[in-house]
Amino acid sequence: MQNFDLHNPTHIVFGARTVARLDELVPTKARVLILYGGDSARRTGTLAEVRAALGERDVYEFGGIEPNPSYETLMRAVELIRWEGMDFLLAVGGGSVIDGTKFVAAAVGYEGDPWEIMETHGATVRGALPFGSVLTLPATGSEMNSGSVVSKNATKAKLVFSSPHVFPRFSILDPTKTYSLPLSQVANGVVDAFTHVMEQYMTYPADGFVQDRFAEGLLQTLVEIGLQVLSEPDNYNARANLMWAATMGLNGLIAAGVPEDWSTHMIGHELTALHGIDHARTLAIVLPANMEVRREAKRGKLLQYAGRVWRLTEGSEEQRIDAAIARTRMFFESLGVPTRLREYGIGASQIGAVISQLEAHGMTALGERQDVTLAVSRRILEAGL
Structure with missing residues (x-):
């Protein structure tokens, strides 16, 4: 067996009806940006459930993250955060949304062209906004790791980055959220x-x-x-x-x-x-x-x-x-x-x-x-x- 160094700081909350625990997991004074994909999060009621659990916190939304999250879309989220001053991110969706949120978290404070994050596979990341996730599609494991895959439509590039700065602080895994999936x-x-x-x-x-x-x-x-x-x-x-x-x-x-x-x-x-x-x-x-x-x-x-x-x-x-x-x-x-x-x-x-x-x-x-x-x-x- 090879030598290894294993550290995983993500707090997993598993089970039915656990979305309500967002109230204890997200800092009370946080200004939160919820990131999600298509309309299913709203149609199934998950988005409303998340917002209710966040209570009186300042909450913003950013939807439209693609199944293969694009740099172009994610940079719009980065600009929104910089403009509005949000300080905590919450991914609601599957691996693509969580991957995209990791990139956004790293890109907000990045000095230089954020695409360098992907070109250097995360080696240049020095920090990231804190974030958590509510998983709705089990597949990628992104809810409990520090990796992300992002595409750049302009060049048809699909690259990977990882950084210890982008482990989710927590992930809520409620299997009932998968019932309505295609x-x-x-x-x-x-x-x-x-x-x-x-x-x-x-x-x-x-x-x-x-x-x-x-x-x-x-x-x-x-x-x-x-x-x-x-x-x-x-x-x-x-x-x-x-x-x-x-x-x-x-x-x-x-x-x-x-x-x-x-x-x-x-x-x-x-x-x-x-x-x-x-x-x-x-x-x-x-x-x-x-x-x-x-x-x-x-x-x-x-x-x-x-x-x-x-x-x-x-x-x-x-x-x-x-x-x-x-x-x-x-x-x-x-x-x-x-x-x-x-x-x-x-x-x-x-x-x-x-x-x-x-x-x-x-x-x-x-x-x-x-x-x-x-x-x-x-x-x-x-x-x-």
Whole structure:
């Protein structure tokens, strides 16, 4: 196992009817900006519930944060905060809203061009406004980590930053807030959470026995409840386990002391930026193809994954690896999530543009061993056709 330094300061408040606890979690004298996405937060009553819990505090709203939060939209929030002098942010939504709020929190007091935050992947962040979140869509784990993904429409760039300054002070996780979600978003959340775990698990054996067992348990949980959260939208226990699995999948715990990959995400980001495919759906395309192309480098973990997650113990090593990759693809497709580029009208002639974007953004040596070159990324995309 590798050395590690693990610190996560986010206070989690989990369970039904916990939005009312905002009154004790948000400073009494705070001037609060609520950030949210589309109209669903208002239509479902969550926004009204949040405002009621905030009581007599000065409260402002900023809506319209996109499913892939854009720099252009977020900078409007930054200017509003600078003008009105808000001093506490509250994200109400899923990972995109929380990611966007992290960028806004870091950008308000940033000296220089705030896009540098993304270009330096957060290395230049020296502070941020405090913020909390009310999670309504389980998927990304952003409610309990310090990472964020933001797109710049002007250049079709989708970049990642992280900073210890942008951990949420708290996150409220009420599974009942997921009941009204479109099933396609719930399916995306399952795929997103599954792939997050795989990026930290599907590398090479590193004697991280505890981390491996945690990761395998999360994967098994997602497989077990995946169809149930779609067929029984108001099943509290199923939605609660999805919400907690997604949070645990990217809060730092299973990444401690083990190598990480993240090439699936980096390639997927470019597909979203160029073609507008939902983030999770790009992952469903790239992950099985990635495992296939890199099966030799990942052989040890692929066999472990086959045996422990899918209970595949019969046949040769090659047969078990083939079956594990096929099961992964079948799981995603059972949720109604396609796993081929052709299902989005993308053919071989469009792969070159994705490779060019990876090169432009410095993504020329990805993966746990930094051996996913542009040529390997091309092979992965070709395998996903």
